[in-house]
Amino acid sequence: MELLFLGTSAGRPVQGRNVTAAALLLPQERGVWLFDCGEGTQHQLMRAGVKLTKLQQIFITHMHGDHTFGLPGLLSTRSSLGTEEPLRLYGPSGLRDWVQRTLALTDTRLGYALEITEVRPGAIYEDERLRVVTDTLEHRVACYGYRIEEKPQRGRLKAELLQGLGVPFGPLYGQLKEGQDVQLPDGLLIRSDDVTEPARSGRIVTILGDTRPCANAVRLAQGADLVVHEATFDAALEDKALAYGHSTTVQAAHTASEAGARRLLLTHFSARFTEADMAQLAEEARALFPATETASDFAVVAVRHANRADA
Known part of the structure; x- marks a missing residue:
């Protein structure tokens, strides 16, 4: 299980960083799950060598354009590639109407079934291996975070x-x-x-949308092996973060620490920050939560079991 960052900039693309999207790369039979789809996401997927025909599910955190404007083009391209495999799309209220109207007004016809679910807090997907839970966050519009839980796995045979x-x-x-x-x-x-090794607990990945610090973010991140949290602003801009419904580096670290998470990836950086600023942003968060890194476009992060370094 790996997480591929496709866009780590907030609001608009900047040199070297596209707007928000991340792909969870799962074992072959489960393909690829996409989280948010900012403008240009399909280009980022192509550059990363990820095939749209492998895409099975898309989870949208909220309807702001830097998280959604890439969706119509991606859906259309997936159809033009000839795949007939259904695609599941999850997100907040309004997503179905926006997608259906956009496709209709542009005379875009999909050659596969598009199943759209407007989510509410709770479990929204489950199979024999994975479960996805969502809850509301605190942003300027309705926004959700997603918790992907891998079910416990039996140990290997001796x-x-x-x-x-x-x-x-x-x-x-x-x-x-x-x-x-x-x-x-x-x-x-x-x-x-x-004759069987001890069972392994499943891995947990929490991907949070734009949010102020809130109790639901902590609950979604509880005990997670990897938390992806926005850090639009540095610690000095806490008042601005509050006003715009965002978080600072230190606030993201506090959420991960309170949740007892194992690892924190910061993303969704304001355009005011350059690559030269990333080290400082990471250090601000590490002062509170040492296992912190800043995400970059095309970075691939392995999600490891707590008791194994090779999974």
């Missing part, structure tokens, strides 16, 4: 132990992996718990 016990490779391995005890032809009972 292959050397199984070989030593004389368990033949094949269906019995699958039964043991699924938690079933098996009996060998000689009567030896092999208990799944005895």
